[in-house]
Amino acid sequence: MFxxxxxxxxxxxxxxxxxxxxxxEIQAPLAAALEPGDSILVNGVCLTASxxxxxxxxxxxxxxxxxxxxxxxxQPGDRVNLELPLRPQDRLGGHIVQGHVDAxxxxxxxxxxxxxxxLRLSAPPFxxxxxxxxxxxxxxxxSLTVTDxxxxxxxxxxxxxxxxxxxxxxxxPGRGVNLEVDILAKYVEKLVGSR
Numbered sequence: 001m002f003x004x005x006x007x008x009x010x011x012x013x014x015x016x017x018x019x020x021x022x023x024x025e026i027q028a029p030l031a032a033a034l035e036p037g038d039s040i041l042v043n044g045v046c047l048t049a050s051x052x053x054x055x056x057x058x059x060x061x062x063x064x065x066x067x068x069x070x071x072x073x074x075q076p077g078d079r080v081n082l083e084l085p086l087r088p089q090d091r092l093g094g095h096i097v098q099g100h101v102d103a104x105x106x107x108x109x110x111x112x113x114x115x116x117x118x119l120r121l122s123a124p125p126f127x128x129x130x131x132x133x134x135x136x137x138x139x140x141x142x143s144l145t146v147t148d149x150x151x152x153x154x155x156x157x158x159x160x161x162x163x164x165x166x167x168x169x170x171x172x173p174g175r176g177v178n179l180e181v182d183i184l185a186k187y188v189e190k191l192v193g194s195r
Contacts, residue, residue: 004094004143020063031057041083044141044178046099094143095136105179122153130181138180
C-alpha cells in the first residue's frame with residue numbers, strides 16, 4: 001500500500017519489450033533502499049524489483065501492466081515518480097493508493113494560476129463513475145484532489161510543492177498519465193450493487 005506522496009523523481013535508463021510485457025530499468029538513489037522482491041510504486045504502478053543496487057533497480061512489466069499503464073511507452077531519459085510502500089508506523093498523508101492502475105488518462109489542458117496549475121484530463125467512461133468532486137485520485141502515482149468532474153473528464157489542481165516534487169510539472173496536453181481511482185468507491189459500488 002502507498003500514499004501517493006512521491007519520494008523521488010527518477011530517470012528511466014531502459015525499457016525493453018519481452019513476450020507481451022517489458023523490462024524496465026530506473027536510475028534512482030532510492031534504489032539503495034530496495035532488495036530484489038521488494039515493491040515500489042513507479043508512476044503509480046506497483047512493481048516488484050527484480051534487481052536492485054545503489055544507483056538503479058529493474059522490474060518486469062506484465063502484459064496487463066503494459067496494457068493498462070504508460071510504463072511500456074517510457075523512453076530512456078523519461079522522468080518517473082517513485083514511492084516506497086507504506087510502513088505501519090508511517091503517516092497516511094495522501095490517500096490509499098494500491099498501485100493498481102485502472103487506465104491511462106490524457107491531459108487535455110494546463111492552466112496556470114500564479115505558481116499553481118490546473119490540469120484537465122479526459123478519462124475512459126468506466127473510470128469516471130468512481131471520480132467525484134473533492135474525492136481522491138492518483139495521477140502517475142501522485143495523490144490529488146478532484147476539483148470538478150463531468151462526462152468527459154475531470155480536473156485537478158497542482159500546488160507549487162507538487163510541481164516541484166513530481167514529474168507532473170512537465171504535464172502538457174496530449175500526455176498520457178496513469179490513473180488509479182479510489183478503491184473505496186469500487187468497494188461501495190460492489191456492495192451496494194449486490195443488494
